[in-house]
Amino acid sequence: MLLTLDLNDPRPLHEQVAAAIRRAIGAGDIAPGDRLPPARDLAHALGVNANTVLRSLRDLRDEGLLEFRRGRGVSVLRRPDGRAALRTRARDLLDEAVKYGLTPDDVVALVRDVGKEMA
Structure with missing residues (x-):
């Protein structure tokens, strides 16, 4: 299992570790x-x-992705809900947009533009 962290990511390390494990799952x-x-x-x-x-592992356990078993370690229970994962990323995006003075409507328009470019 190859996990990496982005040293430029402003999120706390435990959130970055949880995100890396969530992505791998x-x-x-x-x-x-x-x-x-x-x-x-x-x-x-x-x-x-x-x-x-x-x-990070406790956070993922609380999300229902991991299971802790005494003597057996930590096991993956299920894959993350893609919609929930994207919701988290959307919140992060909106938080970042506020730093640049953008509104949620500005971000929606930007996402639509990018979607058109990708299509």
Whole structure:
């Protein structure tokens, strides 16, 4: 499992780690039923503190994506709901847009323009 973090991302590290794991599950790199490596190993691979990874894993457990089992580690329960994931990203986009003085209507128009360019 190859996870990466963006050092320029302004989000807290635990959110970035959770997003990276969520993406890996959504992309099928990690399937439901698969066990994740120990938090210590993930932390070492990502260059973050083990407590940061544990917080991310707890967040994903609270979302219903992961299951913690004593003696068996952390397993993937299900894939994330794409609509819910996009909703989170849309919130992030709107938060970023506010920094540039854009309204939600401006962002909608921008997304429509990009959609037309991609079609």
